[in-house]
Amino acid sequence: MPSPLKIAPTFASAYRTGPIPRRFFLGVVNAAVQFATQMLAITIVFNQTESLGGWSREDLIVLVGVHAIVSGILGMIFSPSISSFLESIRLGTFDFLLTKPVDAQLLASVQSVAPQSTVDGGGSGHYWLWSGTAGAGFGLVVLMFILLLLAGLCMVYSFMLVLASMAFWFVKLDNIMNIFNVMFGNAGTWPITIFPAWLRGMLTFIIPIAFAVTIPAQALTGALTVGNVALTFALAAVFLTASRFFWRFAIRQYTGASA
Amino acid sequence: MPSTPIISVENLGKTYTVPEREAGVKAAVVSLFNRKTRDVQAVRDVSFDIHPGEIVGFLGPNGAGKTTTMKMLSGLLHPTAGNASVLGFTPWERDRAYLGQMTLIMGQRNQLQWDIPVIDSYQLFKAIFRISDADYKQRLDELIEWLELQSLINKPARNLSLGERMKCEIAGSLLHQPRVLYLDEPTIGLDISMQRKIREFVAEYNARTGAAVMLTSHYMADVEALCERVIVIHHGTLLYDGDLHGLVSRFSPFKTIAIEFSEPMVANGQLADANDRYGEIVSANDTGWEVRVPKSETAAVASRLLADLPVADLTISEPPIEEVIEQVFATGVET
Numbered sequence: 001m002p003s004p005l006k007i008a009p010t011f012a013s014a015y016r017t018g019p020i021p022r023r024f025f026l027g028v029v030n031a032a033v034q035f036a037t038q039m040l041a042i043t044i045v046f047n048q049t050e051s052l053g054g055w056s057r058e059d060l061i062v063l064v065g066v067h068a069i070v071s072g073i074l075g076m077i078f079s080p081s082i083s084s085f086l087e088s089i090r091l092g093t094f095d096f097l098l099t100k101p102v103d104a105q106l107l108a109s110v111q112s113v114a115p116q117s118t119v120d121g122g123g124s125g126h127y128w129l130w131s132g133t134a135g136a137g138f139g140l141v142v143l144m145f146i147l148l149l150l151a152g153l154c155m156v157y158s159f160m161l162v163l164a165s166m167a168f169w170f171v172k173l174d175n176i177m178n179i180f181n182v183m184f185g186n187a188g189t190w191p192i193t194i195f196p197a198w199l200r201g202m203l204t205f206i207i208p209i210a211f212a213v214t215i216p217a218q219a220l221t222g223a224l225t226v227g228n229v230a231l232t233f234a235l236a237a238v239f240l241t242a243s244r245f246f247w248r249f250a251i252r253q254y255t256g257a258s259a
Numbered sequence: 260m261p262s263t264p265i266i267s268v269e270n271l272g273k274t275y276t277v278p279e280r281e282a283g284v285k286a287a288v289v290s291l292f293n294r295k296t297r298d299v300q301a302v303r304d305v306s307f308d309i310h311p312g313e314i315v316g317f318l319g320p321n322g323a324g325k326t327t328t329m330k331m332l333s334g335l336l337h338p339t340a341g342n343a344s345v346l347g348f349t350p351w352e353r354d355r356a357y358l359g360q361m362t363l364i365m366g367q368r369n370q371l372q373w374d375i376p377v378i379d380s381y382q383l384f385k386a387i388f389r390i391s392d393a394d395y396k397q398r399l400d401e402l403i404e405w406l407e408l409q410s411l412i413n414k415p416a417r418n419l420s421l422g423e424r425m426k427c428e429i430a431g432s433l434l435h436q437p438r439v440l441y442l443d444e445p446t447i448g449l450d451i452s453m454q455r456k457i458r459e460f461v462a463e464y465n466a467r468t469g470a471a472v473m474l475t476s477h478y479m480a481d482v483e484a485l486c487e488r489v490i491v492i493h494h495g496t497l498l499y500d501g502d503l504h505g506l507v508s509r510f511s512p513f514k515t516i517a518i519e520f521s522e523p524m525v526a527n528g529q530l531a532d533a534n535d536r537y538g539e540i541v542s543a544n545d546t547g548w549e550v551r552v553p554k555s556e557t558a559a560v561a562s563r564l565l566a567d568l569p570v571a572d573l574t575i576s577e578p579p580i581e582e583v584i585e586q587v588f589a590t591g592v593e594t
Contacts, residue, residue: 095335096370099363100387101355107387252337 024115031068038064038189053193054223060191063217067188070153070212074184078157080112082164082177089167094254105247109161145219148229151236152212156184158243159208165243165250180207188213211235264308265346265439265471266332272340273302273327273495301327302495304341311438314465314472316486316503320588324495325475329441332473333363345439359388361439362432366447369428371416377427378412381434388435395434402430405460422453429457433464440464440472446481458484479581493588503580511583514557514575518564519547521571537564551578 042064046057055063085108088094097107163180167173184207192200192210204210211232218224279297280290302324309315319325330336332343334350334357343350348357371380385395403409406426416424425445433440442461446454458481465472465485476482482489482503489506491499499506516538523545533540537560538552552560557575564570577583 091368093368093370095330095333095363095365095368098335098353099333099358099361101358102387254335 034068053191055191055193055221059217059221059223062220063191063213064189066149066217066220067213069149070156070188070216071185073153074156074160076114077110077112078160079181080114081109082160084112085109085164086167086173086177089254090172098251098254104251105161105244108164109157141219144224144229145216148216148219148224148232149212151232152208152216154236155208155239156212158239159206161243162246165247168250168253183207184209184212191217205235208235208239262310262312265311266307266309266473267344268308268328268332268341269306269343270341271302271305271328271331271338271343272300273324273331273336274339275299275301300495302331302338302492305492305495305497306341307490307497307500309471309473311471312465312469313488314461314474314485316482316489317473317475317492318482318489318584319475319492323492323588325492326443327495328492329363329443329473329475333361333441334358335363359435360437361441362435362437363441364429364432364443364445366425366442366444369416369424371424371428371431373417374415376413376415377408377419377431380416381412381431384431384434390435394436398434398436399430402433405463406430406456422449425449425453425457429460436468438468438470440470442472442474442476444476445474446476446478454478454480461485479579479584483580491584491587498587504577506587507577507580507583510587511578512554513551513578514554515541515578516550516552516557516561516564517547517574517576518550518568518570519572520545521569524569536567 042057042060045052046060050056052060085094088097088108094108097111098104100107160177160180163176164173166176183203187195187199187203188209192203192214195203200210215224215228215232218228275298276296277299278290278294280286280295305324305328317325317328327336331338332345332350334353337351346357346360348354350357371377372383381399384390390398403412406429408426408430411419411423411427416427419427429445440461445461446457449457461472461474462485464470472485474481474485486503488501489499489503490497491506499509501509533543533548533550538550538556541549541551543549550560550564561573561575565573
């Protein structure tokens with residue numbers, strides 16, 4: 001089987017896209033507006049208080065930066081690929097993907113790339129400049145941050161995959177994916193510690209926003225605990241394994257669109 | 260045929276469970292809580308073998324079970340009954356060694372990436388099928404030459420006409436040089452000239468590589484040009500498996516006798532009598548008639564026509580294959 005590392009860049013060269021400069025320009029405008037809005041929100045909040053759920057102003061900027069990076073990665077590969085996957089189920093072209101001698105989950109997960117989304121991730125560089133905390137630690141801290149970020153991405157990807165796999169039964173799932181995007185886009189920019197317990201639980205174990213954003217950000221703000229690190233890696237393994245099993249079960253339900 | 264079958268199908272069956280409900284809002288609400296389903300037997304007890312190098316026409320009306328059978332053989336669907344072996348593999352186990360040796364081409368769907376140049380999609384297939392640089396170049400050059408793709412491969416698929424896109428689809432599907440081809444209506448919607456090109460290409464690919472081809476098409480021209488053997492399926496059940504011309508002689512109870520008169524002849528009320536004496540007069544004018552007669556009476560009717568009328572030429576022919584197939588589908592004749 002071709003390795004994912006070989007397939008993924010090939011897909012990257014075969015991304016679905018329109019005129020690149022125009023998309024990048026729109027991406028830059030979008031990232032700038034988001035940046036300004038979020039900075040305004042943070043400024044307003046911290047004019048009233050010194051700390052938000054235990055997070056300082058600098059910590060929160062780091063968190064927003066991490067959220068931007070995660071959003072950029074999701075928006076570059078997984079979101080467009082999952083959208084393409086859902087469309088292919090509806091149109092019946094998923095047949096072609098299943099008849100290829102490679103892992104169907106891999107192909108479905110990386111089949112479309114939206115390079116303009118790197119603007120979101122790249123835009124987060126601005127946030128780092130604002131953050132005193134981000135520049136304070138290197139070496140192990142950054143390594144731990146990257147590992148936690150990867151683990152968090154694995155969890156969010158697994159969650160998206162499970163949601164998308166339901167298309168084998170329900171075919172049209174665009175709205176559910178929209179709900180996920182809205183929740184991730186809005187709740188993810190705030191530390192989960194500020195939410196009530198029930199919502200915190202949901203954003204931790206059902207929609208794993210806490211693991212994708214809050215905990216990696218804690219690696220940079222110095223608020224990380226050993227327990228959180230262990231839990232993140234353990235849950236990443238559980239999410240990946242469970243989503244894999246669910247995918248395999250779901251794919252057996254595929255009947256294709258009628259000829 | 261002495262060779263070992265490349266495709267072997269035994270008592271294959273597929274039953275779908277499909278939801279159904281009455282029309283109206285009330286029924287829609289009720290169906291949310293009490294979902295009714297119905298079992299539909301798309302394929303039942305189908306068995307056949309296909310040998311290397313064969314091109315087999317897989318015929319049937321819409322909804323007959325052709326595509327379902329092909330999807331099971333290409334590993335997309337799990338059957339609910341029976342077994343199949345293709346190239347020694349069980350298709351629905353989707354062994355990568357099997358998927359790397361077969362291809363599925365569907366005339367109504369595209370696998371080329373819509374927005375990027377065709378050649379980029381080919382690069383993708385090269386990576387997926389692990390085709391070496393040398394093989395890729397050689398096969399691509401051949402396919403470009405056979406299908407006249409030179410001016411097309413650098414354009415995005417969305418900018419190609421239907422026929423151009425189909426040629427590119429076919430080339431992309433054959434880059435890994437599959438040994439088994441499932442062609443599901445590959446010429447649908449194409450103009451006559453493009454249909455002919457695709458047919459010629461399939462025949463040439465089959466001759467050069469010895470690949471087995473299973474073809475569904477509603478265009479009898481495809482079937483007549485490519486398939487010596489046909490399998491007819493109707494309501495999921497196999498009706499006929501054999502020689503294409505054998506299908507005509509088995510299922511058509513009629514022959515057509517065409518006569519040309521040696522001198523212009525005005526019917527003058529003879530036609531009413533002619534229907535009784537010779538058979539069904541399908542067409543008639545001053546220069547000739549076309550008469551449809553029961554197969555068993557062909558010789559006798561031909562003799563009567565020669566004796567009674569000033570005949571310059573007489574031809575006896577089987578009815579067109581479309582007509583026979585249509586009749587088989589309409590009556591669902593069992594073998």
